[in-house]
Structure formats: structure tokens, C-alpha cells
Amino acid sequence: MEGNSAYQIKNICVFYGSNPGKNAKFVEAANNLGKVLAKQKIHLVYGGGSLGLMGCVSTAAHVGGSQVLGIIPTALPEGNFVGKTVGEELRVPTIQDMISKMLDNSDAFIALSGGIGTLEEIFQIASWAQLNIHHKPIGLLNIDGFFNKLLSFLDQAGEENFIPHSARQIFIFASTAKEMVDKLEDFVYKPDPVAAQIDWSKGNSSKKRKMDLSLHL
Numbered sequence: 001m002e003g004n005s006a007y008q009i010k011n012i013c014v015f016y017g018s019n020p021g022k023n024a025k026f027v028e029a030a031n032n033l034g035k036v037l038a039k040q041k042i043h044l045v046y047g048g049g050s051l052g053l054m055g056c057v058s059t060a061a062h063v064g065g066s067q068v069l070g071i072i073p074t075a076l077p078e079g080n081f082v083g084k085t086v087g088e089e090l091r092v093p094t095i096q097d098m099i100s101k102m103l104d105n106s107d108a109f110i111a112l113s114g115g116i117g118t119l120e121e122i123f124q125i126a127s128w129a130q131l132n133i134h135h136k137p138i139g140l141l142n143i144d145g146f147f148n149k150l151l152s153f154l155d156q157a158g159e160e161n162f163i164p165h166s167a168r169q170i171f172i173f174a175s176t177a178k179e180m181v182d183k184l185e186d187f188v189y190k191p192d193p194v195a196a197q198i199d200w201s202k203g204n205s206s207k208k209r210k211m212d213l214s215l216h217l
Contacts, residue, residue, distance in 0.1 A: 007107075007108075007137065007184065007185055007186070007187045007188070008107070008185075009042055009107045009108050009181075009184060009185055010042065010043060010107055011042065011043045011044070011045050011069075011105060011106050011107050012037060012042050012043075012044060012045065012106060012107065012108050012109070012110060012181075012184070013044075013045040013046065013102045013103075013105070013106035013108070013109045013110070014033065014044060014045075014046050014054075014057055014109075014110045014111075014112065015046075015047070015109070015110070015111045015112070015114060015117075015118045015121040015122050016030060016046075016052070016053040016054050016057060016111070016112035016113065016114045016118055017052050017053045017054070017112070017113055017114030017115055017117075017118055018049060018051045018052040018053075018054055018082060018114075018117075019051070019052040019053070019115075020052045020053060020056070021052075021053070021113055023113075023143075023144055025143055025144045026053060026112070026113045026143055026144075026146070027053065027056055029112065029113075029141065029143040029176075029177065030053040030056035030057045030060070030112055031056045031057070031060045032060075032176075032177050033057050033060070033061075033110070033112065033141065033177040033180075034056065034057040034058065034059065034060025034061035034062075034063075034064065034066075035060050035061075035064055035177075036177040036178055036181060037057075037061045037064070037066050037177075037181070038060070038061050038063075038064025038065050038066040039064065040181060041065075041066070042066060042181070043061075043066050043067040043068070043069070044057065044058060044061040044062075044066050044067070044068045044069070044087075045068075045069045045071065045102055045105050045106045046058055046068070046069075046070055046071075047070065047071060047072055047082075047098065047102075047121070048070030048071060048072030048076070048077065048082060048085040048089055049070065049072065049076070049077070049081075049082025049083045049084070049085055050082070050083035050084050050085065050086055051082055051083045053112055053113065053114065054082075055083060055086070057112070058070070058085075058086035058087065059086055062086050062087050067087065067088070068086050068087025068088065069087060069088050069089075069090060069105060070085035070086065070087060070088065070089045070090070071089075071090045071092060071098050071101045071102055071105070072085060072089065072090070072091055072092070072098065073091070073092055073093065073094055073095055073097070073098055074091045074092070074093060077089075077091070095120075099121060099124050099125065102121075102125075103125065103128070103134060103136075106136065107136060108136055108137045108138070108139070108184045108187070109122065109125050109136065109137070109138045109139065110138075110139045110140075110141055110180060110184075111138075111139070111140050111141065111147075112141050112143070113143055113146045122138065122140070125138055126138055126167075126170050126171065129170050130166075130167045130170060130192070130195060131195060131198060132191070132192070132195040132196055132198050132200070133200055135189040135191075137172055137183075137184045137187035138170055138171055138172065139171070139172040139173070139174060139180045139183065139184055140171055140172070140173050140174075141174060141175075141176075141177065141180050142173050142174065142175050143175065147173070151173065154168055154171070155168070164192070164194075166190070166192040166195075167192070169190070172184060172187070
């Protein structure tokens, strides 16, 4: 992953809202992201279901020829809260299991517009990157300035010394799907000298998670 060569991406995990939002640009961007993934032969990993923006991205990617894997906690589809999953579905016990399996099966991550759940997911992945658990790129697709205030918050937290400069650089920002995928593919991991000292291979944890699924991605 280090060096000058482009980072190879086969599967991208996308986090987004289960509502379409008020701004029609969010739906347009979600549809476009799915089409861009399919055009570039990148497969989609997401949180299952078919409502809101998650339905837009997954349907567009699936129709375009990408393989789609929805990883979803068992309670959600059984309660019919999120709609029918597009593509292959993997059910897991908890939200934490879902995010862990997403990390296992993805080479990069993108967050679209969304609410608390979307922020929880992308910040969990970012926190693991900060702790040197993984070295995968993380992008915020900033449609119509949706993440501008979040960017300001991250800058302020950095100025107040709550977020180190290296952690602030974890997030990649772009305003279009094509620009985002290009930036993710250009990603070069730059280790944080402090976090690099953490050894997750000790005890019961494993920094390099092993695939225990037979998925068709």
C-alpha cells in the first residue's frame, strides 16, 4: 500500500442515509456514484436495504453490472425497517459485527449524505484507521457542501489539539463520484509514528483480519 503505485480497489463500502433527503442533488449523486462504480468495475459493499440513498446507490451499481453485498444486522430486515436488500445479503448479529465484516470485505470507504448512523459508521472506520487497525482510504463525498460544517469541526478539533494532524488527513474530500474514486485510488498510506507502535496481533485481537466468508466479490 505504500509507495508510488496506485492503490488497487476492487470493493468499496458506501455509507449513506436511509432517507433521500430534501435536496434532489443527494439522490442524483447517489445514482451517479452507483453508475461510476459499475463503469469502473468496482463492487459495492453496503448496509443492506433499499430505502433512501442506500437504495439509489445499490440499485444503480447492480443494474450497471457491479456485484453488490449488503451486510445487515438480523433485526433490521426481520422488522422490515429498511426494505429488500439489493444483490447478495449477509446477516450478522449486531451493528459492530456489520462494521467489522464491512472492513473485511472492502478496500476503501465512502460516506454520502446521511444522519447519525452514517456518521457512526464512517467515524468507527476512521477511528480504526487512526489506531492503525487498518490502512484503507476513507472518503467523504461532499455533495452541495453537506459535509462543510463537519470539515470545520475537524479543523477546530485539530486546532484545539484533540485530533492530531495525521488523523485529520485520514478523510479524503471530493465533490463528485469520479473525483472521489480517483482520489481513493491515488491514496498512499502515511503511517502515524505513534499509532504505528500499536501491536494489534497480541492477545485475542488481530490487526490483519481473516476472511471467514465465501463471497462472490
